[in-house]
Amino acid sequence: MSRTRVRRAVSGLARLSLLALLPSIALAQGIGYVDMERVLQESAMGQAAQQRLEQRFSERQQPFAEEELAIRRMQAQLDRDKPLMSTAQVEKTEREIKDRIERLEQDFEAVQREVMQAQQEEGRKLIEPARQAVIAVAKQKKLALVFEAGQINAIYVDEAAEITDAVIAAMNARGR
Numbered sequence: 001m002s003r004t005r006v007r008r009a010v011s012g013l014a015r016l017s018l019l020a021l022l023p024s025i026a027l028a029q030g031i032g033y034v035d036m037e038r039v040l041q042e043s044a045m046g047q048a049a050q051q052r053l054e055q056r057f058s059e060r061q062q063p064f065a066e067e068e069l070a071i072r073r074m075q076a077q078l079d080r081d082k083p084l085m086s087t088a089q090v091e092k093t094e095r096e097i098k099d100r101i102e103r104l105e106q107d108f109e110a111v112q113r114e115v116m117q118a119q120q121e122e123g124r125k126l127i128e129p130a131r132q133a134v135i136a137v138a139k140q141k142k143l144a145l146v147f148e149a150g151q152i153n154a155i156y157v158d159e160a161a162e163i164t165d166a167v168i169a170a171m172n173a174r175g176r
Helices: 003-029 036-042 044-084 087-140 164-175
Strands: 031-034 145-148
Touching (some): 031 087, 036 087, 036 164, 044 087, 044 164, 087 145, 087 164
Parallel strands (some): 031 145
């Protein structure tokens, strides 16, 4: 057997041993997990951040929908009137449609970058209060470890170990 195969076999056995021990470790040490995405979406602070983003960017989305509708109408009119138009008129209209689409995409990408940056800024404001809430809940529940859901390679996680609702409540209590 090659060294690589031996290493893989030993690594696989180590993982299986760890998986076999996880339930006893969880019972003895207290392990929990939290869905941070839910915390950020459902906590009062997270919802307030989402409202701030919506207020800031909702009006900026409307012109894109209007321009997209105008472009669709131009394309429909071109499709309808094309047999009656000269080649030069068709080419001019197609070029105008193409130019409008390119401008729309460029403007939309610029706003999307700004939205992403604003979301990251709002998210950074929530990280520390969320971390403090996780620590408080973990201490209250006497948990030795708390993992972020979706960030571990677990085959099974007992839903009784989830502390997301308690973290949201702790964040909401701190925000008052």
